[in-house]
Amino acid sequence: xxxxxxxNGTVLDYFPADLAGAxxxxxxxxxxxxxxxxxxxxxxxxxxxxxxxxIDLEGRTVMPGNVNAHAHLYASLAAGMPTPRTPLTxxxxxxxEIWWPLDRALDAEAVxxxxxxxxxxxxxxxxxxxxDHHASLSSVGGSLDRIEQGLSEVGLRGCLCYEVxxxxxxxxxxxxxxxxxxxxxxxxxxxxxxxxxxxxxxxAHASFTLEDRTLQLLAGICSRQxxxxxxxxxxxxxxxxxxxxxxxxxxLQRLVDNGLVRPGSVFAHGVDLSPLDxxxxxxxxxxxxxxxxxxxxNGVGRAPVDRFPTRSAVGTDGLDDxxxxxxxxxxxxxxxxxxxxxxxxxxxxxxxxxFRLARETFGEAFGSLEPGAPADFxxxxxxxxxxxxxDTWLSHLLFDFHPWDIxxxxxxxxxxxxxxxxxxxxxxxxxxxxxxxxxxxxWQS
Numbered sequence: 001x002x003x004x005x006x007x008n009g010t011v012l013d014y015f016p017a018d019l020a021g022a023x024x025x026x027x028x029x030x031x032x033x034x035x036x037x038x039x040x041x042x043x044x045x046x047x048x049x050x051x052x053x054x055i056d057l058e059g060r061t062v063m064p065g066n067v068n069a070h071a072h073l074y075a076s077l078a079a080g081m082p083t084p085r086t087p088l089t090x091x092x093x094x095x096x097e098i099w100w101p102l103d104r105a106l107d108a109e110a111v112x113x114x115x116x117x118x119x120x121x122x123x124x125x126x127x128x129x130x131x132d133h134h135a136s137l138s139s140v141g142g143s144l145d146r147i148e149q150g151l152s153e154v155g156l157r158g159c160l161c162y163e164v165x166x167x168x169x170x171x172x173x174x175x176x177x178x179x180x181x182x183x184x185x186x187x188x189x190x191x192x193x194x195x196x197x198x199x200x201x202x203x204a205h206a207s208f209t210l211e212d213r214t215l216q217l218l219a220g221i222c223s224r225q226x227x228x229x230x231x232x233x234x235x236x237x238x239x240x241x242x243x244x245x246x247x248x249x250x251x252l253q254r255l256v257d258n259g260l261v262r263p264g265s266v267f268a269h270g271v272d273l274s275p276l277d278x279x280x281x282x283x284x285x286x287x288x289x290x291x292x293x294x295x296x297x298n299g300v301g302r303a304p305v306d307r308f309p310t311r312s313a314v315g316t317d318g319l320d321d322x323x324x325x326x327x328x329x330x331x332x333x334x335x336x337x338x339x340x341x342x343x344x345x346x347x348x349x350x351x352x353x354x355f356r357l358a359r360e361t362f363g364e365a366f367g368s369l370e371p372g373a374p375a376d377f378x379x380x381x382x383x384x385x386x387x388x389x390x391d392t393w394l395s396h397l398l399f400d401f402h403p404w405d406i407x408x409x410x411x412x413x414x415x416x417x418x419x420x421x422x423x424x425x426x427x428x429x430x431x432x433x434x435x436x437x438x439x440x441x442x443w444q445s
Contacts, residue, residue: 002051003035004413009379011042012063012393014355014367025352027390032062034375037195037412042371057379061388064367065128065376065409066323067354070230070268070289070315073132073147074111076118077434078102078318082443091236091300105440106136111143113433115150116425122156122321123417125403126378129157129358129366130321131266131289133203133230137168140175144183148198153424155416157196157376159361161203161230164218166211177217184225195374195412199361201230201266207251208242215258228264228286231255234277235269236300252277261286264360268315269294270308271301282309287357290350291317292330305334305350306341313353327351328398348394374412381407381419 009032016026031046032039048054078098088094106114111134122130130151136143144160151158160183164176184200192198202221204210210218222229234240239251248254252273255261263285270278270288281288288308294317295303305312316326327347334342342350355367365373382405388396409417 002049002053003033003040005046005048005052005054006032006034006062006379007046007054007056008059009057009062010059010384010388011369012061012388013369014064014352015365016368016370025390025393027388027393029059032369034410034413037375039369039371039373039375042369059384060407061380061382061384062369063378063380064355064369065378065411066126066321067129067131067313067358067366068122068127068315068321068323069131069287069313069354069357070266070291070317071118071122071130071132071321072134072318073115073118073130073150074103074106074134074136075318076114076121077110077430077437079320080434081438091238091298094298101441102437103135104137105437106139108139108142108146110433110437111136111139112146112150113425113430115147116153116423117430118321119151119154119156120423120425123154123409124406125320125322125324126406126409127156127321127323128376128378128409128411128416129159131159131201131230131315131357131361133161133163133232133268135163135165135205137165137172137176140172140179142179144179144200152197155411155414157198157362157411159199159201159230159358161201163203163205163231164214165205165209166214167205167209173214177214177221181221181225184221184227188225195364196362197412200225200227201264201361202227204229204231206232206235206239207248207254208239212248212254212258215254215260219259222260222262228262228266229255229260230266230268231260232269233267233288234272235295236298237272238300240272252280256280256284266357268317269300269303271295271303273304275307278304278307278309282311285311287311287313287353289313289315290330291315291326292333293317293319293326296329296333302333304341305330305346308350311353311356312350313357314350315354322403323354324397324401324403331398344394347398351394351397376411377409378406379408379410380405
């Protein structure tokens with residue numbers, strides 16, 4: 001059986017092998033040969049091997065598949081939800097009236113279908129790897145397997161966890177802790193062959209919904225499974241305010257005290273973090289993920305992205321998986337009012353950080369199209385009206401590339417999406433499930 005030979009592509013590589021030190025993306029006209037799950041050969045005028053499928057790209061763009069560093073696939077069927085009957089004036093209102101009722105309404109089928117729908121939306125935007133942060137309090141056991149199934153049916157990779165919370169009491173808390181450890185142990189008991197499709201972290205909702213004992217139990221799982229924590233941190237002022245009302249230390253300090261700020265941990269949002277907090281994350285080797293559009297939608301404030309630690313990335317939270325849209329909104333928002341705290345260098349750091357996080361978590365060279373790297377890539381058939389070069393790649397991400405330009409998406413060398421391809425589930429089934437969830441939430445009669 002042959003491989004796949006891509007001829008005459010304009011290849012954008014975020015981590016070219018021949019550049020030492022900090023990554024500096026490279027654009028060059030070159031051929032790529034894919035064999036199995038990986039890039040096998042890269043060079044000019046490559047000759048096909050026997051049995052190879054040959055595609056002449058005629059200059060079309062090839063680039064690594066996008067990475068979403070913080071997402072909630074369980075929110076996929078909330079898209080298009082009816083307008084709230086009462087105004088939502090605070091972030092707490094949004095949690096108590098939308099997201100917490102939704103995670104209680106989700107059953108096993110809805111968890112799976114949300115994952116399929118979210119993964120299909122992701123791949124259509126060129127996203128090939130998702131760091132998912134899951135909640136479904138009425139259907140906890142096996143929920144991470146159902147998310148894995150949904151991602152697998154679309155063909156995507158995922159780093160999964162269940163967000164532990166004390167909102168449902170001790171009994172439900174213990175079930176959510178068990179689901180995290182069960183899934184992590186499953187991954188350890190059956191190591192991946194080839195490029196891993198799935199990895200796991202230890203999930204938790206946010207400090208203000210977690211008792212001290214629960215933080216200790218989370219730390220125990222992290223230690224036993226040698227895994228980082230994935231948690232919301234300082235998503236607005238609520239985290240700090242509730243902690244103070246309950247007589248707790250500040251959210252980050254509580255996590256530090258319990259050994260949860262550790263290398264490989266992923267913290268989402270960071271809107272209400274001080275410069276000292278940022279330094280704490282930096283020193284610990286932890287990751288901070290910016291979710292700008294979600295912060296804007298929830299009205300929680302503007303994250304100080306100019307002060308984010310070295311290990312920072314970009315995610316969409318409970319919105320879509322359009323990472324190009326997320327990046328450009330973050331960039332525009334950073335320049336709003338003349339502040340300009342992010343700039344081009346900051347935007348590049350966040351974008352490349354998502355690939356660095358994936359590389360660290362999976363132990364694979366995501367973001368590269370060098371020989372040996374996973375063959376996760378996007379082919380664009382866009383109207384290339386201006387030159388794409390090593391010096392202009394970021395400007396194209398910010399101002400030029402769009403999901404409708406995507407001709408095909410490959411994961412592990414397999415084409416998982418092409419323009420005109422039908423989704424893996426019928427829209428009617430998704431719509432019926434969404435309507436059922438909305439009724440259970442009291443949003444639709």
